[in-house]
Amino acid sequence: MGERKWKQNQRYNIYRFKQRKNRMKIFFARAMNVKIGIIPLPVYLLLFALIVTFVYMHDLKSDILTAIAVTGFFGFTFAQIGKSLPLLRSVGGAAILATFIPSAIVYYHLIPDDIIKSTTEFTENSNFLYLFISAIVVGSILGMKRETLVRAFIKIFIPLIAGTIAAAAVGLTVGTMLGLGFQHTLLYIVIPIMAGGVGEGAIPLSIGYSEIMHMSQGEAFALVIPSIMFGSLSAVILSGVLNVMGKKKPEWTGNGKVDRFESGDALPLESRDKDKESVFNLSHFASGGILAVSLYLVGMLSHDLFGFPAPVMMLLLAVAVKLFRLAPANLENGAYGVSRFFSTAVTYPLLFAIGVSMTPWDKLIAAFNIANIITIVSVVITMIAVGFFTGKWLNMYPIETAIINACHSGQGGTGDIAILSAAERLELMPFAQVSTRIGGAITVTLTLLLLTQFY
Structure with missing residues (x-):
């Protein structure tokens, strides 16, 4: 028992x-x-x-x-x-x-x-930022239709130029009316916002200002950097607002597509080669990643030899690869997969790294006086609004063109990532790079040339 x-x-x-x-x-x-x-x-x-x-x-x-x-x-x-x-x-x-x-x-x-x-130390030594940008840019471009790529890249300059001119005019008017002075508003608020960030904008501007206006570079840098930082923050917030607008008015947005003539998936290759290739293949994925890195390294070499910005050269090379069909469909699929992986897994870790190592809080809060805030916000809002209405007039998706214009007000490559993340449209990175890099370079160059002539 x-x-x-x-x-x-x-x-x-x-x-x-x-x-x-x-x-x-x-x-x-x-x-x-x-x-x-x-x-x-x-x-x-x-x-x-x-x-x-x-x-x-x-x-x-x-x-x-x-x-x-x-x-x-x-x-x-x-x-x-x-x-x-x-x-x-x-x-x-x-x-x-x-x-x-x-x-x-x-x-x-x-x-x-x-x-x-x-x-x-990791962010500064690893070039983590440009690995992300190269993956997103190359993958996004190779994931587009060729016809869309040509049409969109040509048309995107119209809202960008119109937005730049209108934003400068509005910013100068508002800043002068608020007592900041025409020269101060132009040189230390309007131009820095559209200069393309810190490395490509604030530094060459401060060097140029110091030589032309006989002031120390440190003083010039301290005057331009707050506008860049707060302008970028304004663009991030307003891009988030644009994302909300797109959800409420779906007819205004292509959800990452720029031109209304573009139809189908972001990756049209999938249907075209469905019988031959799978969308995701580890070998193709790895090949796409190597292609993105290789194109960026060619860009770095062009910068070392000719002084041409590495991201712009990488973007042009990716466009050439797509236009001339230099990569097979499976490699384009792989590059697109790499861009999707980075946008999903790497965006927020990278933003944290940018916040810690590249975003000085004291420079941001230095812009917090009422006249500066109103002027900076008026510049960014005008840039975005003109992009929106010009895009609509060109039969493009106005939300997307407004977001691309917002990147012209951002903190360079880091600003592009934050703006497009807030808008949930990282696939616009190639257009954002045009807005930031090319738009910023033109802004800085013209400013310094004119300042040399008239100061």
């Missing part, structure tokens, strides 16, 4: 153990389905514990593995917060928080120095 009872207890204990084990499995499976960005909750908690441990041990390295963990954890954390806040999530809150909150917490020393050092 006692032995039978003992066996029953054993069977019962085994049954209870299996039940607990099954419940644990179910709980863990459910927890793995809860995600912060793309990170499953158990992995997210593990990353948190690891980062805290390495920071405590002062052993947080700046290698690629650590950088993936740190930027991924913080980037998706801030993005998730931005997506969860009721009002902010509607105007690109994920991109705004992932970029500008890290900048603020660095400035106010609310994040450990080890994390700042690790992130900054």
